[in-house]
Amino acid sequence: MINLPKKPPPSLMVFLGIPAAFLFSYYCFSKVGFNLSDFRENLQNRYIVTDPLFNPKWSWAIENASEAIIETIQIAILASIVGCFIALPLSFYASQTTNQNKISFFLYKSFLNLVRTIPDLFWAMMFTVAVGLGPFAGVLALVMFSLAIMGKLLSETIDSIDPGPLEAAKSSGASHNQSVFTSALPQVLPNFTAYFLYIFELCIRASVILGLVGAGGVGRIIETQRIFLRFDRISPIIVLILVVVILIEQFSVWLRRRIL
Amino acid sequence: MNLPKQPVQQKVLKYAITSLIVAGSIWSASGLEITLEKILKAPEQIAILVGAMFPLDLSQEAIERILPKVAESLFIAWAGTVIGAIFSFPIAFLAANNVAVNYVSEATKQILNGIRAFPELILAFVFLPITGLGALTGTLAIGIHSIGTLGKLSSEVIEGIDEGPLEAIKSSGGSKINELLFGVVPQVMPTITSYWLYRFEINLRASAVLGVVGAGGVGAELINQLRFRDFPRAGTVLVATVVLVLTVDTISAAIRRRIIKGRSIKIDQ
Numbered sequence: 001m002i003n004l005p006k007k008p009p010p011s012l013m014v015f016l017g018i019p020a021a022f023l024f025s026y027y028c029f030s031k032v033g034f035n036l037s038d039f040r041e042n043l044q045n046r047y048i049v050t051d052p053l054f055n056p057k058w059s060w061a062i063e064n065a066s067e068a069i070i071e072t073i074q075i076a077i078l079a080s081i082v083g084c085f086i087a088l089p090l091s092f093y094a095s096q097t098t099n100q101n102k103i104s105f106f107l108y109k110s111f112l113n114l115v116r117t118i119p120d121l122f123w124a125m126m127f128t129v130a131v132g133l134g135p136f137a138g139v140l141a142l143v144m145f146s147l148a149i150m151g152k153l154l155s156e157t158i159d160s161i162d163p164g165p166l167e168a169a170k171s172s173g174a175s176h177n178q179s180v181f182t183s184a185l186p187q188v189l190p191n192f193t194a195y196f197l198y199i200f201e202l203c204i205r206a207s208v209i210l211g212l213v214g215a216g217g218v219g220r221i222i223e224t225q226r227i228f229l230r231f232d233r234i235s236p237i238i239v240l241i242l243v244v245v246i247l248i249e250q251f252s253v254w255l256r257r258r259i260l
Numbered sequence: 261m262n263l264p265k266q267p268v269q270q271k272v273l274k275y276a277i278t279s280l281i282v283a284g285s286i287w288s289a290s291g292l293e294i295t296l297e298k299i300l301k302a303p304e305q306i307a308i309l310v311g312a313m314f315p316l317d318l319s320q321e322a323i324e325r326i327l328p329k330v331a332e333s334l335f336i337a338w339a340g341t342v343i344g345a346i347f348s349f350p351i352a353f354l355a356a357n358n359v360a361v362n363y364v365s366e367a368t369k370q371i372l373n374g375i376r377a378f379p380e381l382i383l384a385f386v387f388l389p390i391t392g393l394g395a396l397t398g399t400l401a402i403g404i405h406s407i408g409t410l411g412k413l414s415s416e417v418i419e420g421i422d423e424g425p426l427e428a429i430k431s432s433g434g435s436k437i438n439e440l441l442f443g444v445v446p447q448v449m450p451t452i453t454s455y456w457l458y459r460f461e462i463n464l465r466a467s468a469v470l471g472v473v474g475a476g477g478v479g480a481e482l483i484n485q486l487r488f489r490d491f492p493r494a495g496t497v498l499v500a501t502v503v504l505v506l507t508v509d510t511i512s513a514a515i516r517r518r519i520i521k522g523r524s525i526k527i528d529q
Contacts, residue, residue, distance in 0.1 A: 013523075042392065078284075125482060226385050
């Protein structure tokens with residue numbers, strides 16, 4: 001008879017956690033008003049949406065939305081560039097490898113966490129109030145959005161760099177800033193580029209919906225047509241956006257492979 | 261000193277990227293009519309808005325109005341994640357190329373890509389006329405988008421498993437179902453569960469936003485207060501959202517770490 005080790009009993013987390021998760025799910029579904037018979041009844045109204053949705057008015061969309069789609073792309077380009085380059089120095093302050101000062105490290109890290117907590121559209125709403133409706137508010141919103149993501153990704157990358165080169169630079173007389181600039185920055189630059197392209201893709205996707213709150217881009221047109229239930233005009237716009245998004249993603253994948 | 265020269269190709273690439281970035285930002289900034297004047301004025305304008313939000317409106321009435329909305333966002337996010345988890349789990353097996361037949365996995369992957377392409381907000385306003393204003397629409401939008409993202413992530417987990425246990429089950433006479441049940445599921449369950457929780461964190465942010473189109477949650481409250489220029493109350497909404505998201509993130513990250521790392525067990529021989 002082989003002496004197998006005993007199977008450990010399931011932990012407390014399994015005993016309490018799984019029933020709790022089930023109960024919470026049940027509670028959530030009752031709270032959001034999920035009711036299968038109502039749902040089935042409502043589903044009979046689907047023709048209000050599906051009929052126009054599958055009868056796209058292409059010429060209208062191309063005529064009226066192409067300018068706004070370009071605006072959307074411009075918002076994404078500008079915001080991702082500005083956001084990522086602001087995040088570049090901040091990330092070095094938000095990593096313990098390159099910032100030995102505990103207090104300022106904590107402050108920078110918390111700042112990045114706080115920015116990350118607020119959803120992109122909330123930023124957009126606030127900036128439209130602060131600086132007025134239009135694409136400038138959208139750019140500012142996406143700057144915060146990309147700043148937060150880049151800050152998190154890059155500072156975590158800096159946490160895990162090889163400290164050797166930093167030490168080498170310092171021991172040959174470099175100041176702290178010099179050593180960071182010459183030995184930490186080159187180590188993370190390839191990652192920075194890859195993250196930048198990834199964030200650019202995210203920004204393209206996010207910039208589509210900015211217009212719903214008046215922050216510029218193609219969302220503005222979607223919003224006005226949505227109110228009048230003109231899904232026949234919305235569906236070609238959505239398809240156009242998807243095509244653009246896919247093209248940009250392919251380009252960015254190709255570029256990333258070239259760089260890394 | 262005789263240092264090796266930087267390769268020419270790399271140098272060219274560097275210049276190309278730099279000029280691409282500069283050209284891109286100039287083209288965008290001019291197209292969007294962003295002037296220096298606007299940029300210089302922005303910090304002051306933002307400071308005015310933030311100043312108007314504080315002190316926060318913490319009156320009884322405001323809190324009674326805002327808290328249920330914040331809670332609704334939480335419910336929407338969780339219910340949406342549950343929908344995503346339930347449906348994506350079997351779909352992930354169909355999409356994994358080491359479990360399903362090749363063309364089935366390829367087709368399923370394309371379907372998942374298609375679902376993922378639509379942002380929650382767009383799904384939400386397409387459902388809006390069918391399911392009506394309210395939390396149900398948001399839940400469905402988040403649920404369907406989550407099927408796409410969770411399906412992709414889970415199928416990648418399944419594709420990365422160790423094939424050894426499967427072979428062991430097969431060689432001791434197990435059926436295909438046995439293989440999945442005792443070979444695949446125990447291997448992938450911890451990672452997939454932690455992805456569910458991770459998705460829940462993302463969905464919470466998404467559900468906060470969905471209120472903008474009337475699909476339930478705290479977003480409607482924020483946009484209304486901003487429109488009516490009731491900035492202290494808008495500040496309360498914002499702070500309540502931030503607190504909720506931070507709390508959920510912290511708890512969920514702790515649970516995820518525990519799931520992935522497992523529990524320290526004492527084995528007595």
